[in-house]
Structures are given as C-alpha cells and as structure tokens.
Amino acid sequence: MLERSRVEELYERYGSLVYRRAHRLLGDEQRAWDAVQEVFMRALKHEREFRREASPTTWLYRITTNYCLNVLRDAARHSRKLRDQNIPGPAAPGPAQDPDTRLAITALLAKLPKDLCEIAIYHHVDRMSHDEIASVIGVSRRTVGNRLKDFQDQALALLGPAVEVFS
Amino acid sequence: MIATNHLSDFAFDRLMTGELDGTDQQVALRTHIEGCPVCTQRQNDLARGAQAFAALSAARRPPSLRMPGAVAAGRSWWRPPARARVLVGAFITAGMAAAMVVLAARPGGDHDRHVKGGPLKLEAFVKRTDGAIEGLLPGSRLVPGDALRFAVSAPFDGFFGLVSADAAGNVMSYLPGAATTLLAVPAGDGRLVDGSIELDRVLGNERLVAFLCHRRLDISQLLSTVRSALASAAGDPKRMDPVASPAGCVSTTLWFEKVPHP
Numbered sequence: 405m406l407e408r409s410r411v412e413e414l415y416e417r418y419g420s421l422v423y424r425r426a427h428r429l430l431g432d433e434q435r436a437w438d439a440v441q442e443v444f445m446r447a448l449k450h451e452r453e454f455r456r457e458a459s460p461t462t463w464l465y466r467i468t469t470n471y472c473l474n475v476l477r478d479a480a481r482h483s484r485k486l487r488d489q490n491i492p493g494p495a496a497p498g499p500a501q502d503p504d505t506r507l508a509i510t511a512l513l514a515k516l517p518k519d520l521c522e523i524a525i526y527h528h529v530d531r532m533s534h535d536e537i538a539s540v541i542g543v544s545r546r547t548v549g550n551r552l553k554d555f556q557d558q559a560l561a562l563l564g565p566a567v568e569v570f571s
Numbered sequence: 572m573i574a575t576n577h578l579s580d581f582a583f584d585r586l587m588t589g590e591l592d593g594t595d596q597q598v599a600l601r602t603h604i605e606g607c608p609v610c611t612q613r614q615n616d617l618a619r620g621a622q623a624f625a626a627l628s629a630a631r632r633p634p635s636l637r638m639p640g641a642v643a644a645g646r647s648w649w650r651p652p653a654r655a656r657v658l659v660g661a662f663i664t665a666g667m668a669a670a671m672v673v674l675a676a677r678p679g680g681d682h683d684r685h686v687k688g689g690p691l692k693l694e695a696f697v698k699r700t701d702g703a704i705e706g707l708l709p710g711s712r713l714v715p716g717d718a719l720r721f722a723v724s725a726p727f728d729g730f731f732g733l734v735s736a737d738a739a740g741n742v743m744s745y746l747p748g749a750a751t752t753l754l755a756v757p758a759g760d761g762r763l764v765d766g767s768i769e770l771d772r773v774l775g776n777e778r779l780v781a782f783l784c785h786r787r788l789d790i791s792q793l794l795s796t797v798r799s800a801l802a803s804a805a806g807d808p809k810r811m812d813p814v815a816s817p818a819g820c821v822s823t824t825l826w827f828e829k830v831p832h833p
Contacts, residue, residue: 420624421584424617461585532579540581 415444418460422468429472429525439475443467462540469522473513477521480514512559520555527552578603578610583617691821692724693733693781694761711827715772721746721764723756723781726821730787731756733764734797736808737829738775742798744790745779752787774829778808784820792817 419440426439446467453463513521526537527548534548541548582600591597604610695707698718707719723731730753733746745768747754756762780800782793796817804810809826816822 416625417588420621421580421588423624424580424620459585459590461581461588461590465581465584526581530579530581531577532581536579536581 414447414460418464419444421461422464425465425468426472429469429529430475435475439468439471442471459539465540469525470518473518473521473525476510476513477518480510511562515562516555516558520551520558523548523551524555524559577607578613580613580617583610583614587614587617587621690724691726691781691783691823692760693779693823693825694722694724695779695825696720696722698767707825707827709826712830713770713827714830714832715770715774716832718767718769720767721781722761723764723783724760725756725758725762725783727783727785728758729756729783729785730754732782732784732788732790732793734780734782734790734793735777736780736797736801736811737773737777738806738808739773740801740806741773742794742801744794747790751790753782753784753790753793755787756783770829774831776807776809776826776828778811778824778826780811780814780822780824782816782820782822784817786819788817788820793820 422443423436423440426443427433427436430436430439443464447464512524523537523541526532526540527534532540534545537548538545543551578600585591586597586600591600604614696719697705697707697711697713698720699705700714700716707713721733725731731746732744732753734742735745736742746764748766780793780797782796797811797814800811800814801808809828811824811826814822814824
C-alpha cells in the first residue's frame, strides 16, 4: 500500500488532471468525482505498478481513460438494450452533443474494440501527437498510426462515409 | 500528426506537475509557450482549473488522506450532504460499485464473490463530526450531524429500499430518498450505495430497515410496513426487530442510539 503521505502528495499534484479528464470524457460532474475516487483507489491498490511508472501523468491518463471508456461503453450497451425494448433510458453520460453525433459516438463506443477507442480518444479528443500516444500506451508510433487507421475504417464501415468521426 | 502545433493538455500536465523539470523537453515547451498566445492562454486556464479543483476537493478529500493509521487504507470519501436526513444522489452507480476497493480493505472482507442465496446484508459506516470514520455496530452511539453511508450485499438481482424509524415516531425513506420506487440493485457483495445521510436532531433509538424485493415496489409499501412494525413495538425502534417483509421481499435491520453532543 502506498504511504499516506505519498498518496496525499499524488492527489494534490494530479487530482485536478484526473478530474478534468474524467469530466471532459464523461461530461458529468458527479461521474467525474467517481472517476477521481476510482483512479486514486487503483493507485493505492496497484502500488507496485504505479511505482514502476516514470511518469505518473502517463499512468493516470491511461487509467482514467480506461475507466471512463468502461463507463461510456456500459452506458451505451445499457441504452441500446433499453432501446431494443422500446424503453426510453436516461441520458448516457458524455459531453453534450447534438443527438446525431451523440448516437454516432455511442454506437462507436459500444461496438468498436476498446483499444481502438482508447487511441481514438487520445487522438481526436485530446489532440495528442502520435509520439505522445505511443508513450502513453507503450507502442510504436507506427502502431499508433495503424490503429488510428483501423479505427477510422471500422467507424466508417459502421456509420457510413457521411459521418465524420469525433469531428 | 495533429494539424495544430499547439501543445496538448498531456504536455501541459507533464510540464505543470513538474515531471519534466530539468529536462530539455521542459525548456522546449516553455520556449514554445512564451511565443504562443494560444498555449499561454491554455496554461493559464489549466492553472485556474487546478486552483478551482483544490478548493472543491477539500470537502471531498478521501478520508484515507486524513485518517491516521491502519484504517486509512483505501477508504472511500464522503460527498457533502445537501441537507439533513436527505440522501444525496440516492442511487447506486457503476462508479460506486467500483469503489468497493474501499471495502476490500476491511478485515475479513470477501467482497468479490457473489452472495446468491445468502442473506441480505446491510453495512453502515459513520463519519463523525470530527472526520473520523468507523463501521457502525448495532447499538452504536451517534450524535446529530454524524453522516452515514451504506453498503449492501444483495443475494439476488432486485430492488432496494432503506427506511428509518426514529424515537419520535418518524418513518422516512433514506433510499430511494425523494423518489417513489425502489432502486435496482444487482446481486453482489458489499456494494457501496452512493450518497450520505446527515443525522438530524431527533435523539433516542433509531432503526434502519433495509428491504430487497423481487418487484419494483412503491416506497410507500415499505414505509407502511415499517410504521406498522413501529406501532407494534410501542414506538420503540429498538424493539422492532424482526420486521415482517412485504411478499416477495427480504429485509434486515440495524439500530443505533442518537445522543446529544458531549
């Protein structure tokens, strides 16, 4: 377990970036606080892994992104299930968009592989460079480029060429 | 590559948290920011956001960061109550389910397994007015202003409600709070319920009655059940146990005593 003073220090230094990131991806204050809690609990629980990280920012970006992605994918699956039964569900979390864009993103998150969604978020939402994405997920720049291409191809196949993904 | 040459938030975050201190990258980024009004503005915005977060998070700081000793390990923190005796955010979120890391730190915990077929279990945690947090045992002495949070172990996928009966004859819904129908709860062990309740000034014994039902009943049915039980116990919540459950429901109870501030 991380020492209390160490956790306090991490929270002081990195709490705002985790919150900002979660709020941006989930579009909801309450869910963003849940994310902050979950991410720091994981830091407590996975001390060894965390200590090995040269850059806590990198580790926290990844954990926060994956946590939010799971929340969004769960919500997307849930609302699809409700729609299949003609039951209007609550609004899924996520930043406010027009209904068409929202539906498109929901479909993508629910149906495309999670690793592709993660990279797409870094690229299209965070505007990170390929080098930065490569450093966060631990792959080569070339792999980043290939996966972004896979994401684009699959998204277009799913939604049709008229839809601009994460515009 | 991204078309813009402006820095990403990731780069700002590494810079502003000091991870790049003393590196060539730090120098390069600082030089860029000095010559780029857009990035200067973004840096200022992020700095303001960090300050706002620090102010907001003071009330939400994990108790693990405040509490001394062994109890500090991995506890969830508390959301500020909106008003006395009203549950804040009276629902169980996926996020809070994940927060069961909290409970895994308890001695003897076995919180990853399902408890299908087992009993309904209600656990309560009290945050004292001095910030200390402890598990609530039957008969614990609490004071007005103490805050409660709950964890539920549900033996089946069902609908959950939590009703309180106090020494003044008040019977009220803690969960689902202001809503009229019970909350959907999946089967599972030690699921933390979102939100907290701040105890009011009514002193004496108080009993919490948790119900898990196969159907989504109206909370009024549970309130009626508890009122009857309280009447049968001559108005003493401590004597209410066991409480008969509506058909299709199981229940469990927990009582405590509310005393004046010392």
